[in-house]
Amino acid sequence: MTFHPRTLRTAICLIALQIPLQIVASAQSPTPTPKKPATKKVAVEVDPQVEARRTLAMSLVTSLADEARSFRDLTQRARVQARTADALWDADPENARALFKRAWDSAEAADEENSRRSEEEVRAMLAARGSTASRQRPNLRREVLRMAAKHDRELGEEFLRKLEESRKQEAEKAPAGTNSQATARINPDDPPQAMAQRLSLARQLLQDGDEARALQFADPALYPVNTFGMNILDMLHEKNPAAADQRYMSLLARAMSDPVSDANTVSLLSSYVFMPYMYITVRPDGNSHTRRWSDNNAPPANISAGVRNAFFRTAASVLLGPVPEPDLSSSGRLGTYVVIARMLQLFEKHGDAQAPALRARLAMLLNDVPERMRQDDNALLTRGIVPEDPNRDRVAEALDRLQRAKTSDERDRIYFEASRAAKDPEQARELADKIEDSGLRQQMRAYLAFEAMQAAIRGKKPDEVMRLARSQELTNVQRAWGLTEAGALLAKTEPDRAAEALELATAEARRIDQSSPDRVRTLVAVVTQLQKVDSARAWGMMSEVIKAANSVSEFSGEDGELTVRVEFKGGGAMTQNHNVASFDLTGLFTALATEDFNRAADLPKGFTGESPRAVAMLAVARTALSKKPKAEPR
Template sequence: MSRLSRFPLAAVCLLAASFPFNAQVANKNKQPAGGGKNTAASAGAATDPLAAERRMTAVSLVNALADEARGFRDPNLKARVQAQAANALWETDRERAVALFRRAWDAAEAADQENQRRREAVRNTQGSGGPRLATNLNLPNMRGEVLRLAAKRDRALGEQFLGELEETRKQEEKDAATAAAGGTGTGTNAATTTGEGGERGRDVLATPPEAARRLRLALQFLNDGEVERALQFAEPALGQPHQLTVEFLVVLREKDAAAADQRYVALLSRAAIDPSTDANTILMLSSYVLTPHLYMAFERGGGISSSQRRRDITRPDLPAPVRSAFANVATQIFLRPVPPPDQDQTTTGREGLYFVIARLLPFIEQIDPNKGSALRAQMAALAPDLRARDRDFERDLTRGLVPETEDSQAGIQEALDQASKATDPERRNGLYAAAAMRAARGNDSQAEDIAAKIEDIELRRQVRAFVQFVRINQAVEKKDGAEVLRLVANASEITRAQRTWGYTEAGRLLLKPDRTRALEALEAAAAEARRIDAEDADRVSSTVAVATQFFELDRGRAWEIMAEAVKASNGAVEYTGADSGLAVRVQ
């Protein structure tokens, strides 16, 4: 495979996709009855021969690149190129696109197997730490990438690929069970249960693999604004109250509140009659009502696990019938007879049941005060089984339910007070670092001042970089392009790749309100990308990101920068065309 041929796919596909679309828009009012996309494209070609010629050239390049990809040595790139080519050719040549998607799927299966082999090899040779381990654990999920593109184009093809994934998983489980039976003789259940009863070994926040794949795909469609397609894929997985089920409904509510509420109430109804529903199930379901994107589960033995999918947690304004439905089902489950400890098969045990009732009782009493007395009596019956709890447990009772600003400030001040009294330099620096990072996450302006107190030069630099990058990211989340631009310009410790990203995001956010400043930001991003070492793969990814944003402002300039990206890809030995990401670490 040539170094040049591995890169231009994004540019060629973008070109191939743009011409039929433009032709359709220009001629949409001239289509005869029964005409379709090909009619519009043909009409566009007739009125703009040069556009048609460019489109044909682009399609030819995509086809040639897709065929060349079959010989690529990099399995991830082989799958990715063929999938992207199929996506680009879908409107032009449906039969060819389907064939390419199937080829991409076969290549993705081989790529995922190779990625898994690499992960296991690194684990075996390096243990559980080290930077190389982190790199290998972040290898792409190629079947997931192909699935998303194929399902977006054709639901039946997406369902077929989902079915093949499930068959593969079942076969892998069968093979693992056979190997375990022939080896230790313990069987597959040994890893999932313990001797105390209940399902202690499993992650109660986890979603079963088949449902998880389906719901992740549906969430991607939701985030792209394709609600109908998202529901088509999610519907078969919405019958059980898993974390991703509730998260899908939470995100769906942002797009279509009535559709989400209807499905949530149906989920409550099924949970109410399911004998396996316990306090953790209710705690999971409570996230829709009280703490969207924040999920908690009580573990046997006293631990509390949590997963927060967004930084800000805001209680939704739900219709009264939805809130009442939740309160009724929760009370019904909480008041079920409690089995003796040696027969308790719930995921929480008695201690967890007490915790969940205590957490949700104030909300339930707001909905129906008459339910309070029975729930308090249940808590009193469970109280003798409780062990002493520390302050962290008390915080968990209200986590996500009340503003955490005061608690965060108290934690920062506590760390600062301890640092001022610490005699060991390493401990003192660690406390200042923790306080600075906590302040940054809380958007506290004193974060940089706290970081400046760190005496260790390298640690101080890392913490300042963390603080600066977090503040830039917060401004991006607030869609404040001018503030992003200001912060990036003043950030002295972030990397060139991070600075390029910041300028690129500023350009994106300023595109509509201030086109001139958007162009300035993107030119600054391009200049910063050129300063990245020629052999660094980040130079290629950063340059592509800049060119992508320029495409909305100045297509001629976009192609100029894309040419720079092609040149950069030839010099970056480690660049494979795979997706990239940014990280900021404090060690």
């Protein structure tokens, strides 16, 4: 090939120019990152047994949901549909959402039916003896709402709107005059249903650890100030003090500028700073209502001076405002006097400048106060503010009233109170023996025997429990339960002795009448504890449990409790209800399914009752659905 001289020179120049350009381009270009060796994909596989159990569990729950449609008991229909939706949510949210909506429809029908029955009971009792008391029936829509909102806020809000609309329609249908009271002011201790529903739901979510969703429901219902809203703030303060303080300061600001604020507003606001979980309101007639949601009511250590001073400013502004007429506030003049007398102690203790003005207002109201409420020993004036004297002798205080007792019934009531207050079991027994009425005396002895056994259980003293369980003053149910608890205490350290205690408990359970639900409950408790020490025998006793349950239509498989009741001859009673988890099927079937899922899954089919069958089946299914199966590297 022949090149022209000019062409050759041009080519040489172009080559010369390209060299430096390439050098510059190389300098400006980032150094390429060396490629990482490709990550080798690790093959994973799900444990086939875990997946099989999960598949079976979903099938059990879905079948139960379909079966629930034909349940005769409307309450059980709604409850089971909601619980199946709750159990299925993580595995199949769309199907679960549809089930929740079906449960809501069932709950509306159940609540309507329960309301009709309650009205019939009230009319019947009123005609029979002039009493309007009736047994409280469950609120199914509230149950469905709580479970649904836990998973889906929008669904919860939808149900809440439906509930509020239903309340409005019920109010419109109510006879004229039943809603004639002014609506501008709420009862702080019994807020409107819409507020109460929101706060109840928020409390449940907060207990479950879902703070964000809880506050979404609670925030619109914290004001006007009410007992349940303050309880939410106290709970929140333990988990997130900053968020609680922010909302509390907002309440203080709104209360200060609100003409509807009264003494009860101040009383409830004081709980956050000085006595959490204790909420005191006082009515215009001077009668008070105290709600206490915890034994620890000491002032929080982390309340800032700024928050405390803000409370004092709001309290002074409200309490020193125009004196309310009885029908224009929830506290009235008498209630205002009581609240000022209580708050004045806090103002003086912390040296607030408004203390003299409050003392002057207290003196101005004194003429409206009956003598009985002015006395220094009025416990209401110091409740929650002045710590109780740990050396206080309540027994002596009760016995001091004997000289003023005019009848044997009054003396018996005093000996009853003194016996309850006695810390020494022997002294308690001696005081109970002084009760003249033989029926009340026997009831008190039985109460003391049960309290002693409970104390031994709390103290983890199995030998003492077994000794006390022999008391003839206990019922068969109480005795059997105590022996099962002794077995539980001995299970890890002395399984042979635990088995002996459970053998005695079995004998006690079998002495209970076959038509009583308590027979089934105690047998359930026996097998629940027996499963921990002798699994084979526990499985063997399940046929007896199921047979006993099928003989008693009242056995639901849940809500097991022990009731201790003392009735007084002159009227009145003391009732204590103790929830007993081991009486319920949930714990038993959870333990059985954990040990052998397939075998446990067959057992619920043996129950003829809708409720126990559903409770057992859901307990089994949840052991497989509660956690998603983990993929293992292969």
